[in-house]
Amino acid sequence: MAAYVRSAPGTYVWLLILLMSTVALHRMSPHVEQSFLRQRSTNIHELSANPLRVFITSAMWMDGGRWPPYAVLYTVFHAQAERWLGTVRWFAVCVAAHVLATLASEGALLQAVRDGVAPPSALNALDIGVSYALAGIVGVLTYRIAAPWCYAYLTVVVLVYALPLATAPTFTEFGHFVAVLIGLACRPLTLGCAEPWNPKETLAALRG
Numbered sequence: 001m002a003a004y005v006r007s008a009p010g011t012y013v014w015l016l017i018l019l020m021s022t023v024a025l026h027r028m029s030p031h032v033e034q035s036f037l038r039q040r041s042t043n044i045h046e047l048s049a050n051p052l053r054v055f056i057t058s059a060m061w062m063d064g065g066r067w068p069p070y071a072v073l074y075t076v077f078h079a080q081a082e083r084w085l086g087t088v089r090w091f092a093v094c095v096a097a098h099v100l101a102t103l104a105s106e107g108a109l110l111q112a113v114r115d116g117v118a119p120p121s122a123l124n125a126l127d128i129g130v131s132y133a134l135a136g137i138v139g140v141l142t143y144r145i146a147a148p149w150c151y152a153y154l155t156v157v158v159l160v161y162a163l164p165l166a167t168a169p170t171f172t173e174f175g176h177f178v179a180v181l182i183g184l185a186c187r188p189l190t191l192g193c194a195e196p197w198n199p200k201e202t203l204a205a206l207r208g
Contacts, residue, residue, distance in 0.1 A: 008079035010087045015074050018130070021060055022067045037061060037128055042102045044110050044123040055099055058128040073134060081137045084144050089189045090137070096186060097136020097179040102127075105175030112171075127172075132179040135161065139183020146196035 005012045025033055039046070040057035047054060062070065082090040106127070112118035142154045161180050165173040 004079070008082040008087075010091055011074050011078040011082050014078075014130075015071055017060055018062060018070060019067055022062060025061070034126065038124065038126050041125070041127045042106065043125050043127045044106050044113075046124075047102075047106060055102070058102075059098055059130055059133065061128050062130065070130070077134060077137050077141060080144065081141055084193055085140075085189060086193075089193075092189060093136050093140050093183060093186045094133040097139075097182045098130075098133040100182050101132040101136070101175040101179035104178045105171045108174055109171045131172075132175055135176045135179035136183035136186070139180040140186045140190065142184060143187055143190045144197055146198040149199050150196070 028036060040054060040061055042054050042058045109118060109122055113120055113122055138157055142150050142157065145153050157180060161177045165177050
């Protein structure tokens, strides 16, 4: 287990930061917590004032304080991607998905406010978390799997992210779907990495 953690240092350092920030949030009153998080949110108001700061700080906190599910998701997706791509390329995919999907979703929200579809209060809505980066990594992992298995994986990924957008659309769900597309667009970063994993070969090896 220790060797696995060392093979994906960026993933587990990030998880440790999220654990510490989650513990800190649990010590705050609900009112203080909401005010604290809103100042670190990538909403339109904060993006206009200090974009670099909120892009960084929004990825260090989780709204809701449920750390264990993210520990599982980071191990299943982020750690696998980091071990495959290397820390620098993995980080590049995370940043691209986090930043570009945020800009896309907040840009759509701003247009909705201008059109009168969304209230002006939405400009200062709470928008923090690490889900856009995760969605980007889920997308780029398509190239980690050999054909034809990668097509089944991609189908599941598209359904998981497209169905919520189609059935109960929100700007966050739109951002998630954009982040998956960004991950898929990061294929050039996968060139020169390990050969795609073939589940058939793994099954054959297990059967002896």
